[in-house]
Amino acid sequence: MNFPILSSLILLPLIGSLFLLFSKDKNSNTGKYVALFTSFVNFLISLYLWYQFDPTTSSFQFVEDREWLKGFVNYKVGVDGISILFIVLTSLITPLCIISVNNTVKYRLRDFLIAILIMECLMIGVFCSLDLVIFYLFFEAGLIPMFLIIGIWGGTRRVYSAFKFFLYTLLGSVLMLIAIISIYWISGTTDITQLYEIGIDTKYQNLLWLAFFSSFAVKTPMWPVHTWLPDAHVEAPTAGSVLLAAILLKMAGYGFIRFSLGLFPVASELFTPLVYVLSLIAIVYTSLVALMQEEMKKLIAYSSVAHMGFVTLGIFTITQQGIEGSIVQMISHGLVSAALFLCVGVVYDRMHSRLIATYGGLVSVMPKYSILFMLFTLAALGLPGTSGFIGEFLILTGAFKDNFLVAVIASLGVIFGAAYMLWLYRRVVFGEVINKDLLKMPDLDNSEKFILWCLAIPVLFFGFYPEPIINTIEISVKDLIEMYNFNLNMYMPEVIN
Amino acid sequence: MEIALLFLPLIASITSGFLGKFLGDRNSEIITSVFVSISAILSLVLFYSVIVNGYESNVVVAKWINSGTLDVNWSIKVDALSSLMLVVVTLVSALVHIYSIGYMSHDPHKPRFMAYLSLFTFSMLTLVTSDNFLQLFFGWEGVGLCSYFLIGFWFKKDSANAAAIKAFVVNRVGDFGFALGIFLIFYLFGTVNYSDVFNQIPQIVDKNLSFLGFDVKAVDLICILLFIGAMGKSAQIFLHTWLPDAMEGPTPVSALIHAATMVTAGVFLVVRCSPIFEYSPLTLNLITVVGMTTAFFAATVALVQTDIKKIIAYSTCSQLGYMFFAAGVGAYNVAMFHLFTHAFFKALLFLGSGSVIHSFKDEQDINQMGGVYKKLPYTYIFMIIGTLALTGFPFLSGFYSKDAIIEFAYLKGNTTGYYAAGVGILTAVLTSIYSWRLIFKTFHGEYNNKKIDIKEIHESPLIMLLPLFVLAIGAIFVGFLFRDLFIGHGEDNIFWGNSIKFLNPLSTEHPPLWLLLTTPVLVLISIPIAYYLFVKEKSVPYQIVQSNKPMYNFLINKWYFDELYEVLFIQSSKKIGLFFWKVIDVKIIDKFGPDGVSLLIKNLSLKASKFQSGFIYQYAFMILLGFSALLTFLILN
16 A cells, blocks of 8 residues: 555656657657557556555545645645546556557657657646645646647647647636635645645635636636637647547546535535536537538547537536536547547548548448447447446436526537537448549558557447446545535535525 | 347347358358347247236346436336337347348348347347336437448448438437436436336326426426427427438338337337326327327328338338327327237338339339239238238228227317327328329339339249248238237236226227228228229329329428428528637637737737837937836826
8 A cells, every 4th residue: 555556657657758768769669669568557557546446435545645845735646536537547548549659650759759658647647636736737737748749740730729729728727826826825735635624715716716717618628718629639640639638628627526616616606507508508509510510630629529518517517417427428538539539540641631521431441440430429429338328318417407408408419419420420431432542541450450449348338337437436426515515505505505 | 038038139230240251141141030030939938928927027137327316227127018019029020130131132241231130129129128218218229320220221322321310310309308308207206217207106296397487297398208209219290201211221121120110119118108198188188199190191291102112101100190199099008009010011011012122123113113913923912911901901900900099089088089080080091092002003004114124023032922921911810819908998908917007997988880980991992992093094193183283292292391401400500500610719719819819919019029129219219208207207296
């Protein structure tokens, strides 16, 4: 138990990237094997962590507490049911990304791998920090490697997209930094467990909530600060898109649960209608926009905004089903959107076009690809039997408990979701092969098959048997809601009654 | 046994789907057919023990979702209702599997086709054997998915792909209602298991909910939402548009999915939830109205269609309408009886038409056929049997079930009931006319096909005729055999057990004799009329069309539903989507957001940089200006 398992999860990728840094050859495969090895070991450790995790308690486990800035900030990490699965997800996605660079990254491979490993280190850090300052450092630092990934290895408009991404996210987080500093002055600590106990004075909560919200809303992204995401996705290389969609977006959802609900219950209650409205707009609006997209990556990016709209909706229902559904939806979307971006990457590597119109009739050329792509399409539209359904269903159940109309409007998104995903699939995969260049495309190679199956199996498994996920998060969510209601009751009893 | 029954089709599907390449076409066909046939035999055994011993069981296979108070299992529930559905599903499915071996003999993707068929069977079985709403929903979506795959089976045809998506999305609209119904049930009862929900229903009968400012009874709202789901799946009016298009799929698919099984899932849902619907007279009336409107609407459209499969598709739509209005007047058992008989004769008609299409080398237009009854003697006889059964020719299966529906509607004794009975009789006449039109145009008169020489027309192989034979036997006898069991009046009729709830026992009176005679007589008279119109004097229908052109256009364009939806939903969604994207995202959010801000900063800094001109006198002037401003400020203070 004394073995610092979380720190090793954070540090291992960093050590790997140091090895890479000192290697001389910039494009060799050895670098790739080093990166793959470290991230794979990390995945095994995270599985061990999940295995050792005790789901019967909501208190933080595997806690490490070290002095960092004396009397001010401690390096404190730990996990509970809410955060642990994101760590497993991160460490699953990273090695898959590294395998996928085979075909996508043509130059400065070593630097690319370093960026990805550093990303992994920072993302795991985000999910296990138990101190606001540490959290902020990881959260913000993640921007830099992503900025580089888009800006160096991206497409033709990469610089514009990279700066748009950077500006948006930075603007939000500056406010969060100010909020964190104020919390220190108000409460005298930035330790999350202590803050949970002492609570934060209600008169500051609204402003603080808004400051955190501005950062998380951009990262989620919520309407109307979502426009950076389609641009970033279109320009980012495949592995970048995968990390962005699968993990980066989830940091915000996680933040909402951990900080907005945990620290500012009174403000959360007050601003719930705001979140509802923005989530509903995100679901309906971006679904309609997704319907009209002509580029595959943009379409999936817009669909991500809609899916994250479900997540924010579920979180702020403050019900057991809603929050559990949001976490399941985030995990599921992490797997599915990663897979969809990889699917786009597969055909992009062969044809160098992301336009839907380029394709058509792929099923005759690439049957294996078509099957897997179909599976992820179905998961994205929330078909029962895939993990996508479990998340959406639980969220809507929770929303229904809270507000009938909200659930009705959100359910509309399910119809649109079917329309845009199936239409995309039809235009890309079905029909006659019109573009003769497509005939030369080889079907999935072994590494592509491996990556996609690694994502497909959990999508199906958790669709039929979500118990392992739900069991892990159940108690933590339950206690979070209890704490939330307790605080609410203390500060504004009239809301409860 | 239940587990074997349920999972054999799944195993067959996986085997054929993933190992089809290694097994070869023939082996995949044999494995899927045999497995599903075993399943059919098991369901017959089960059905028998339900009839004789009143067997009931509920096997829990595994846990599914367990979140908070939501607790859902994978389970297999067997009672009278589900055992009846099991027989229908597995029997028709097994016959369709066998038939497909012949029908798809020229297709290069046989293992895939068989895998889809078996997967469909599995999904349908999970749907009917569920003991909770969520597994029902799983099966519901599963059959929808298989239907999507099978409609779009010939993926190179654009029309097939469009039809597949249409079917899925229109069904999603229904599912939207259905899912909301499930949420509402969970919200009110804290569970989605049938037995718990049904037990608690009486306690919430008087509960009101406020919905969009209206005060509605909770039970009405549940029922209406569930019924919207049923309308989508069972192609009732407004949500029917996908069914005729679904005929793009191979014909065995139409027989299995779009006639006998999947489309009846909506009826099954209503009957399964009879313990809820019984408490909502409002919804029951709505169901009656929707059912009879659909029955009438589809029959009128079927009168003028020329595609042999579309005629039968509209006929299915119409017959489903009958089932719904039977359920709407509270005669759930009669609805199930018609579902049962309909499965036989409609599957027979579809497979028969498939045999015709097969002979005509994929020609589906009945104007391109005619005069081939001697060439296709067996198919001809089977089609005649199917038509007789469908139109309610005395003592064939449709006669018992359809007339019973009209009688029960009449006996209901209220306005809706009388009205429904009237529409039911009218529709029965229309049904007779369009069905005979199909027969006469296809098999009688002159041979009209210019492309294929009549000598090339030959009867289908035995493997296709055999299933037709079995179904024909069913179409003739099941009505007579099962009438007493399913809709018998006697006190000792305990077949349905607890699977159907009647709040008020069904009327046991006998309807007046004139009513009993009306339908069969009208149906009989319409046969010679149809013969006269479509074989003897072909100019008469032509003149009728010419003198009623607007009416004809209205019918041939299927009451313009597709055009209406195209404008109302599809085009407008696309326009709104484009507007959101090109105007709001690009022109407003980006322009005033990141691009605008960066442009502003750029312009400001350009202006600011002009101050740094490098000329000393300018700097000196600025200093002077600033100094004097400061002084003025200080002095004034």
